[in-house]
Amino acid sequence: MEIIQSVIDFMQNLGAACMMPIFVFIIGLVVRVPLGALVKASITVGCGFVGTFMVMDHLAEYIGPISNALVESFNLNLDVIDVGWPVTGSFSWAVPIAPLIFVGVFVLNLILIGVGFTRTLDVDIWNYWGFMLAGAMVYYSTENVVFGLIAALITAAVTFRLADYAAPVTQHIYPGISFPHTCAIFWMPYAKFMDKIYDRIPGFNKLDADPEHLKERIGFFGDPMFIGLIIGAALGALAGQSPAEIIATAINIAAVMLLLPKMVSLLMEGLSTIAQYTQTWAQNMKFLKGKDLYIGIDGGILMGRPSVIVVGVIMIPIMLVLAAIVPGNRVLPIADLAVLTSWFCWCPVAAKDNIFRGIVSAIIQGVVILLIATAMTNIHDILAMQSGYVYAEGIQHTSALVMGQELVPDLLYAVFNALFGK
Numbered sequence: 001m002e003i004i005q006s007v008i009d010f011m012q013n014l015g016a017a018c019m020m021p022i023f024v025f026i027i028g029l030v031v032r033v034p035l036g037a038l039v040k041a042s043i044t045v046g047c048g049f050v051g052t053f054m055v056m057d058h059l060a061e062y063i064g065p066i067s068n069a070l071v072e073s074f075n076l077n078l079d080v081i082d083v084g085w086p087v088t089g090s091f092s093w094a095v096p097i098a099p100l101i102f103v104g105v106f107v108l109n110l111i112l113i114g115v116g117f118t119r120t121l122d123v124d125i126w127n128y129w130g131f132m133l134a135g136a137m138v139y140y141s142t143e144n145v146v147f148g149l150i151a152a153l154i155t156a157a158v159t160f161r162l163a164d165y166a167a168p169v170t171q172h173i174y175p176g177i178s179f180p181h182t183c184a185i186f187w188m189p190y191a192k193f194m195d196k197i198y199d200r201i202p203g204f205n206k207l208d209a210d211p212e213h214l215k216e217r218i219g220f221f222g223d224p225m226f227i228g229l230i231i232g233a234a235l236g237a238l239a240g241q242s243p244a245e246i247i248a249t250a251i252n253i254a255a256v257m258l259l260l261p262k263m264v265s266l267l268m269e270g271l272s273t274i275a276q277y278t279q280t281w282a283q284n285m286k287f288l289k290g291k292d293l294y295i296g297i298d299g300g301i302l303m304g305r306p307s308v309i310v311v312g313v314i315m316i317p318i319m320l321v322l323a324a325i326v327p328g329n330r331v332l333p334i335a336d337l338a339v340l341t342s343w344f345c346w347c348p349v350a351a352k353d354n355i356f357r358g359i360v361s362a363i364i365q366g367v368v369i370l371l372i373a374t375a376m377t378n379i380h381d382i383l384a385m386q387s388g389y390v391y392a393e394g395i396q397h398t399s400a401l402v403m404g405q406e407l408v409p410d411l412l413y414a415v416f417n418a419l420f421g422k
Helices: 002-014 016-030 035-074 085-093 098-114 125-142 145-170 185-198 211-222 224-238 243-284 299-304 306-325 335-343 346-350 355-375 377-387 407-420
Strands: 080-082 120-122 294-296 397-399
Touching (some): 035 224, 035 243, 080 355, 085 125, 098 145, 120 145, 125 145, 125 377, 145 294, 224 306, 243 306, 306 355, 355 377
Parallel strands (some): 080 397
C-alpha cells in the first residue's frame, strides 16, 4: 500500500504535462511504435500539454480579475464559496482508500477492454481523481471501505462506456481519441439530446452559428480571434475596467482564441502516432476480436475548439446572473469560472460547433450545476475537513461548480448515503 501511495505522490508531483508522455511512451512500447517515432511522439505530447496549460493559465490570468469584479458588480451575497476543481481534486486524492481506487480502476479498465465492455484505454491517470471523488464521498458518508471502492469502480465503468458513446461525435476531429473525463463526459448525452430537440424547433433549427460558417459569411468578423476580441472587450467593460485594461483584456482573449487550437493540434500530433499504432495492435489481438481501441485523455482538449472557448467565456457573466436568480442556489461562483470552457464543452461540440445551441444548452446545464453544487455542500465540507483544509476567515462553507458536473459520483453518494449513511 505504501509503495502504491508513493507512486501516486510521484505522479501528482510530476503533473499531467510530464506524466502523460511517460504513459504514452509505455503504451507505445506495448503497441510496437518504432523507437524514434515513439520518442518524438511522447515529447510532442508533453510539449502540447505544456503549451495548452500555458494558454489556459494565461486565460485564467485575465478571467480571474474579471470574475471577481463581476461578483462585486452583481453584489452577490451567497454563503457557499466555489473553491474550484483543483481544491476538490486534492480532497479526492487525499482519501485513505486512494491507492485501492487507483489500482482498482486501472485493472478494471483492462478487464472491461478484454470482455468488450469498453474500447477506451484510459491513460489520463491524472484525472483519476474523478473516480476517487465518488469513492471519497461514499467512504466518508458510510465509513465503509468496500462501499467507497464500489462507488469508484462503478463511476469508472460508466465513464468508460460514455467515452465510447461520445467518441463518434469527435472522431472527425480527434481520430482514435476518447474523453473519459468525469468533469464533463456525464453531460454529453444531455448535450446530444438537446441538439436533437433544437432540430425540431422551427426557425431555431436554421441558425447555423459555428465559427467556420460565420467566418465564411462575414469574413474576418466571424473569425474566432475577432470574436475573442469582442468578448474580451465586453467582459472588461462589464467588469468596470479602464480603457487600457479593456484593450489588454480584449487582445489577450483574442490571443487565447488563436493560440489554444494550435497548442491542442500539437498535442494531437503526438497522440495520433500512438493512436494509429494502437489500432493496428488491437486489430491483431485475438481477445479484442479485431476491435479498435480509443486512447482516453483529458476532455479539456475539447477546449481547442473555437466554439467551446466562445461558449465558455460567454457563460461567465451568465453564470453569475444565474447564481443571483436561481431559487435555492447558495453557491457563489468564483474559482471554476475560469474553466467553464471545460464544464460546458460538450454543449457546442454535440451541436456540431453551433454557438447559439451551445449557449442555450449551457444555460440549462448551468442552473442544474448550481443546484447540485449547493446540495453537495455538506459532503464537500466533510471532504475539506478530512483533508485538513483550513477555510479562510469569514468562510463557513465551500463547494465547487465541478461538484455539479460529477453526476454519477453525486448520484452514488446520494444512494449510498441514504441506505448506509452514518
